[in-house]
Amino acid sequence: MNDFHLLHTEGLSRFYPGVRALDSVDFDLAAGEVHVLFGENGAGKSTLISLLAGANTPSAGQIHVRGAPLQFTNVQDARQEGISAVFQEFSLIPTLSVAQNLCLGEEPVQHGLLDKVALLQRAQRSLDELGFEIDASALVATLSRAQQQMVEIAKGLRGQVSVLILDEPTASLTERETTKLFALIRRLKTQGVGIVYISHRMQEINQIADRVTVLRDGKKVCTVKAADTSHDQLISLMSGRTIEKIYPHIEYRPGELVLDIQQVSTPSGVHNASITVRRGEVVGLAGLVGCGKSELLRAAYGLDAVSSGKVFLKGQDHTRTNPTKSLKAGYFYLPPDRKSEGLVLGFCSAANITLSALSGPLRGLSGWLRKKDAQSMASAAGEQVELSHRNLGKTVGLLSGGNQQKALFAKGLTRAMDLYVFDEPTVGVDVGTRSALYKVIKQLCESGAAVVLISSDLPEILHLAHRAYVMYGGEVMGELQGPEITEGGLLNLFFDAKETLA
Amino acid sequence: MTTQNAVALPTAPPTLPQRAMQVALRLFVQLGVLPFMLALAVLVFGSLSDPFLSTQNLMNLLRQSVYLILVSMGQMLVLVTGGFDLSVGTTMALTSVISALVMQTLGSSLPDMAGLVIVLGCTAGLIAGLTVGLLNGLGIAWAGVSPFIVTMGVQSIGFGAALYLTGGVPVNGLPPAFSDLFGFGNVLGLPLPVLVTALCVAAIYLLMNRLPTGTYLLAVGGNAKAAALSGIATRKVLLMAYIFCAVLASISGLLLTARVETGEANLGGTVALESIAACVIAGVSLRGGIGRVPNVVMGAIFINLVQNGMNLTNVGSYLQMVVLGLLLIIAVVADQFRQRMILPSPT
Ligand SMILES: Nc1ncnc2c1ncn2[C@@H]1O[C@H](COP(=O)(O)OP(=O)(O)OP(=O)(O)O)[C@@H](O)[C@H]1O
Ligand SMILES: [Mg+2]
Numbered sequence: 028m029n030d031f032h033l034l035h036t037e038g039l040s041r042f043y044p045g046v047r048a049l050d051s052v053d054f055d056l057a058a059g060e061v062h063v064l065f066g067e068n069g070a071g072k073s074t075l076i077s078l079l080a081g082a083n084t085p086s087a088g089q090i091h092v093r094g095a096p097l098q099f100t101n102v103q104d105a106r107q108e109g110i111s112a113v114f115q116e117f118s119l120i121p122t123l124s125v126a127q128n129l130c131l132g133e134e135p136v137q138h139g140l141l142d143k144v145a146l147l148q149r150a151q152r153s154l155d156e157l158g159f160e161i162d163a164s165a166l167v168a169t170l171s172r173a174q175q176q177m178v179e180i181a182k183g184l185r186g187q188v189s190v191l192i193l194d195e196p197t198a199s200l201t202e203r204e205t206t207k208l209f210a211l212i213r214r215l216k217t218q219g220v221g222i223v224y225i226s227h228r229m230q231e232i233n234q235i236a237d238r239v240t241v242l243r244d245g246k247k248v249c250t251v252k253a254a255d256t257s258h259d260q261l262i263s264l265m266s267g268r269t270i271e272k273i274y275p276h277i278e279y280r281p282g283e284l285v286l287d288i289q290q291v292s293t294p295s296g297v298h299n300a301s302i303t304v305r306r307g308e309v310v311g312l313a314g315l316v317g318c319g320k321s322e323l324l325r326a327a328y329g330l331d332a333v334s335s336g337k338v339f340l341k342g343q344d345h346t347r348t349n350p351t352k353s354l355k356a357g358y359f360y361l362p363p364d365r366k367s368e369g370l371v372l373g374f375c376s377a378a379n380i381t382l383s384a385l386s387g388p389l390r391g392l393s394g395w396l397r398k399k400d401a402q403s404m405a406s407a408a409g410e411q412v413e414l415s416h417r418n419l420g421k422t423v424g425l426l427s428g429g430n431q432q433k434a435l436f437a438k439g440l441t442r443a444m445d446l447y448v449f450d451e452p453t454v455g456v457d458v459g460t461r462s463a464l465y466k467v468i469k470q471l472c473e474s475g476a477a478v479v480l481i482s483s484d485l486p487e488i489l490h491l492a493h494r495a496y497v498m499y500g501g502e503v504m505g506e507l508q509g510p511e512i513t514e515g516g517l518l519n520l521f522f523d524a525k526e527t528l529a
Numbered sequence: 530m531t532t533q534n535a536v537a538l539p540t541a542p543p544t545l546p547q548r549a550m551q552v553a554l555r556l557f558v559q560l561g562v563l564p565f566m567l568a569l570a571v572l573v574f575g576s577l578s579d580p581f582l583s584t585q586n587l588m589n590l591l592r593q594s595v596y597l598i599l600v601s602m603g604q605m606l607v608l609v610t611g612g613f614d615l616s617v618g619t620t621m622a623l624t625s626v627i628s629a630l631v632m633q634t635l636g637s638s639l640p641d642m643a644g645l646v647i648v649l650g651c652t653a654g655l656i657a658g659l660t661v662g663l664l665n666g667l668g669i670a671w672a673g674v675s676p677f678i679v680t681m682g683v684q685s686i687g688f689g690a691a692l693y694l695t696g697g698v699p700v701n702g703l704p705p706a707f708s709d710l711f712g713f714g715n716v717l718g719l720p721l722p723v724l725v726t727a728l729c730v731a732a733i734y735l736l737m738n739r740l741p742t743g744t745y746l747l748a749v750g751g752n753a754k755a756a757a758l759s760g761i762a763t764r765k766v767l768l769m770a771y772i773f774c775a776v777l778a779s780i781s782g783l784l785l786t787a788r789v790e791t792g793e794a795n796l797g798g799t800v801a802l803e804s805i806a807a808c809v810i811a812g813v814s815l816r817g818g819i820g821r822v823p824n825v826v827m828g829a830i831f832i833n834l835v836q837n838g839m840n841l842t843n844v845g846s847y848l849q850m851v852v853l854g855l856l857l858i859i860a861v862v863a864d865q866f867r868q869r870m871i872l873p874s875p876t
Contacts, residue, residue, distance in 0.1 A: 082758055103760040118758035120751035122818030127744055132760040134741040141739045182759075 032094070033058050033221040034079065034110070034190055039088035041074050043425075048074040050245040051088065056190065056221040061212060061235045063253065064225045066242035066265055067457040068429025069418075072225045073115050075242070076192045079223070080112035081105030103132075109189030113179050113196055115225075115428045115455065116366065121168040126150035128167055129182050153181050158207045172364050173199045173316035173483070180208065191215060192223040195428070197231065198454045199363065201315050201483040202518070209235055227429070227457050229258050230486070241265050266459045273462045274490035277469045279509075281493075282306035284342070285446050285477035286358075288327055291336030295322040298501045299336070304446065304477045309468065311492030312481040313517055319501040320481050321363065324448045328353050328360040341445060354383060357445035361436065361452055363481075369435040372424035376414060376434040377405035379423055384441040408437040413463040428455045436464055447471055448479040453487065465491060485514060497521060561812040562863035563824060566856065567831050574838030581841050588720075594833040595726040597803055599781035601811075601829040602733050602822070603774030604804040610770045611750040611817025612669060612676035617804055619687030620661045620775050621782030621797030626691045628654030628783060629700035629792020636704050643704040650707070651783055658779025659772065661687055666768035684801070691794035700792030711787035722784045729777060734822045736773075746770055750817025806853070807832050810860040812867075 035055035041048045049071040056062050064072045077083035079090065081099030089096050092108050099105045105112075119128050126147045135145040150163040159177040167175060176199050183191060197205045212222055212235055224235065232239060236253035241264045248264050286304040291297060297319040304310045312320045325331045327338045329348035338346045340356055353360070362368035370379050381389060381401045389397050389404070409419050414433040418426055423434055432455050439447060449468070453461045468491065472478045482488050488495055495507045497520035504520040557565065574581045600617050607614045632650035639646060661683060668679035714721040737743035745766045748756040757763050778797070786792055811828030813820035835856065839849050 101760065102758055106760065114758065118752075118755040120748045120755050120759075120818065122751035122814075123744065123747060127748075128759075131744065131748060131756070132741075134744065136741065139740075140735070141741060141744075 032056065033092070035091050036079070037089045037091070039075070039078060039090065040086050041071075041078060041083065042086045047245045049078070049085075052242070052245075052247045054240060054247070054250075056223060058189075058219045058221050059216050060237040061216065061222045061224055063232055063236040063239045064223065064242060065232070065239050065261060066248075068433070068455075068460060069427040070242040070265075070457075071245040072242055073194055073427060074245075076112060076194055076223060076225065077114070079105070079190075080110055080114075080192055082112070082114070106186065109187055110192070111183050111186070111188045111190070112192035113183035113194060115194040115198075117175055117179055119167045119175055119178060119182075121166075123167060124163070125154075125161060125165050125167055125170070125178055126163040128178060129153060129163070129185065131182075133185065150181075153185065154178075157181055157184070157211060159204070171317055171321075173201070173204065176200060177204060188215075188220060190221045190223070194225045195227070195455050196224075197226060197228065199451060199483060202485060202521070203315055205231075227455065227461070228484070229261070229458065232258075232261070243267065262458055265457070273458060273465070274486075275462070275465055275469045277309055277491060277493070278307075278473050279493045280307040280473075282475065285340065286327065286479070287339040288323065289337045289339070291323065291326060291338060292334050293319075293322060293326040293331055294334055295319075295326065295331045296501045297323045297326065300498070300501070300503045301336075302496050302503060302506075304479055306445075306475050306477050307472060308493045309472050309478045309480055309491050311488035311495035311512070312479060312498065313483075313485070313488050313495060313521070314498035314504075315521060316483070318498040320496075320498045321450050322501075323498070324360065324450070324479060324481065328358060328448065330360070354442075357443075358448070359439045359442075359444040359446065360448045361439055361450055363451040363454065365431050365435045365454075369438075370423050370431060372422075374423060375420050376409065376423050376426065376430075376437075377402065377419045379434050380405045380408050380419075380437045381441060383438060388442065404441055405437075408440040409434075411440055411463075411467050412437045413460050429457055429460065432456050433460060433464075436467075440467065444476060446477045446479070448481065450481045451483060452480070453482075453484065485517065488512065488517065489514060558867060561824065561867055562860055563811055563827055563831065566810070566860065567827065567834070570831065570835055570838060574834075574842065578838065578841040581838055586837070586841070590830070590834060590837050591723055592720050593837065594830045595722045596781045596785050597800065597807060597833060598726055598826055598829040599729055599777050599784075600797075600800050601804040601807040601825050602730060603777035605808050605811075605813050605820045605822070605825045606733070606746060606770045606777075607676070607774045608805070608808050608813045608815065609746050609750045609817055609820040610767055611753070612767070612770070613680070613805060613815075614665060614676070614771065614774050614778075615680040615801045616661060616665060616684035616687060617774065617778040618797035618800045619684040619691070620658050620778035621785065621800060622691045622794050623657045623661065623687045624654040624779040624782035625786040625796045626695050626700060626792045626794055627657045629703055629786060630694060632704060632707065633700055633702045633792075636702060643706045646704055647707050647710075650703075654783050654786075655776065655779050658775045658782065661779075662772035662775025663768075665775065666771035669771065670764040670767035688794065695792065695794050697794065701790075703786075703790060703792070708787045708790045711784055712790065713788075722788070725780065725784065729780065730822065730826055733773075733777075737820075737822050742766070742769070747818055747820070750814075750819075752818075803832060804829070806857045809864075810857060812864055 032055045037053055038051045039049060040051050052075060064075065066072050078085050081102045081104045097108065129150040130146050135142040135149060147163055154161050154163060159181060161174055161177060176196065180196055196208060215222065232253055238250055239253050239256065239261065240250045241248040243265060282305055284303060284305055288300065288302050290299045290301050292299055300323050314320045322331060326333050329350050329352065333346055337344065340358060345356065381404055384404060389401050405419055412433045414430060414437060418430055423431055436452055453464060456464065468478055480492060489512060492512060493509065495512050495517065497504045497517055499521065507516050580586050604614060604617060628650040631653040632646050635646045635649060664683050665680055668674050669676050711721055716724055745761050748761060749763050749766050753763055782796060785796055807828035808825055809815065810831060811824035813825065836849060839852065
């Protein structure tokens, strides 16, 4: 190695029974660069960084830090070398406060006793410095997924950091937080911090990447300069095939009214929100983190309470309901947090996919389960979302993040529904699969279902929605139709008038 | 979005009973169901039985409660890590038998040195407890076996060993000074067992609230994998929890031995269930991650209070079991409601 590397690996590998998760990878990171890892779901990106961060030990190969060969047995070892990681799967303790989480393992101590005041102050300061509006004394369990992500990032930045690893940090953030994060990344770059960054969002590669390393099936395909490589080139390197169009064109044939939400307020922070959804249309719901876009449809589904207002489903009053009733009435809701709400992690993918069909189509006459049908149902749904056959039988908890998301998505395809609400459906899904999921949405919509797409990924709303609502602070700020749905049009509604002036 | 929203007050001017309800509701959300059950029990037994509220009976109650308080404290330490310890009863028995045997044997050969005999006896008993904790901790933290299996196995081993050592008969002939001091002694006007327990409670309170270790215990129970990724040595934390638990049970065993003036293998037969019940009533989560020391002390006192009250009002021991079981279930159900009020979205 002639130029100076903060970090490099030689032949780094990690094997699991039957899987070469990472296969002899040479990777290097220079000071002050943003090095993006790019690859399909299950390509080995998270495995690579877990080795770099000491959360996992290599089966073969060597990690060098500043030229010296090192072996990490745990996360603490890596931190000692200034390597800090924000993992794809959250490492927060839900039953502790934000402050306790931020200082976990490095509590301020005075005369041998915990200094609770300093603990809270230190945590709040680190959040404020990053511009994240989160109360440090709040319990982590009460935070939204996006807020947890921000706490996670703040946690990764404590102490002296020379290598920062971020595994899909923006997956559940919206524009504003992402902008803040990128400003932070640029600041760290000028201080000589090396950053390893994983993302499936192509536009982010343009914005921050210096170099890109492409992984496929655990092997390194190549490392390229971001400035010299087009999106199409990256995608074909990643998947070995070309994808002509990520976003399909969805026919717009609005039919009868399916969901009619009238002036609903909820204890979870929605005020007087009204939206309508018809058959044959995709309605986008955009807005900042915590603006109530998710809460509104959760309440309509029966996961949260409705304090005032009315919800009509196919003309019937559906205001006081619960998820079981909603499913029966043809209302499907795909939750955003696959770990805590979506999947039974100990079950295999197939069992997860057919879980909500057990009480319906899979119940034989005498109440016995129809095992055969369950199997074919799971593989049919799996095929639609491009979940490979060998992953169907695997325990969901052991799959890569993106493959878990596919399994979650497939849960909605086991029964014909009238209304599909997808809450952040493509979090952590690779570009190829994303286009497959969009095709499924197209099929559902064109075959006459009503679709609501709640998303923090702006391009998704721009390209797929026929109509879009933007929410801010629990209220619906405006509705855009067809050609009105542009980036500027949406973003104008993202912040209320006061903030735009300031 | 905040927790206050869940119990937001309506704007119409409230009447007096409404106000009282609201205050009660807020107290319930903050403190849980235990204070209400405690108040109710005091009210009921106080009106049914005159001696119940006498200073003497209350002091008696406190003195009876210390054994369960100590064990429950230890039980809480392992419950918050997401496990439990079924072998606390055995730990008490083994401590009792071994300390008594040592004191009996040494006492006959060194009749003039009661102090030394007592110190050696207690040490032997504590070492026995420590061994039990070490076995539990190693089995659970290093071998990765479930707490249910490990502590149940150890409980059987310990009980068998205690019976084997004594042949099933109580060990007599302890130095009188041992019982005079640790069973019936007073220091600063307080019974010594109460004082020892108070010290232990204070120590555990410090551990849980003012030392990083307390946070680690909660973190391991809240999400073990996340705790490990945060650089916490989860195995050491687990090992420590089981050792502390066993030592607390062991101290309880010593105090009880002094009280009954014999070493008995049957000591602490029901204490495993009672201590878990005390913790659960006190709002300790069986899934780990949540637990408060003062509440657990209250929980243990509550169980003894109900037993004491039922004894005074002549409720038979069979019916007592029914009542205790009911109370446990009511407490857990109420706690579920409370959880739902704190976290707005039930997921
Ligand atoms: N503990 C484990 N046991 C068995 N297989 C595993 C384990 N951990 C990971 N794998 C497998 O290793 C492969 C690589 O997984 P990894 O999480 O690194 O993918 P990834 O590139 O991060 O994907 P994504 O973009 O979906 O997050 C996957 O096929 C996964 O199923
Ligand atoms: Mg990953």
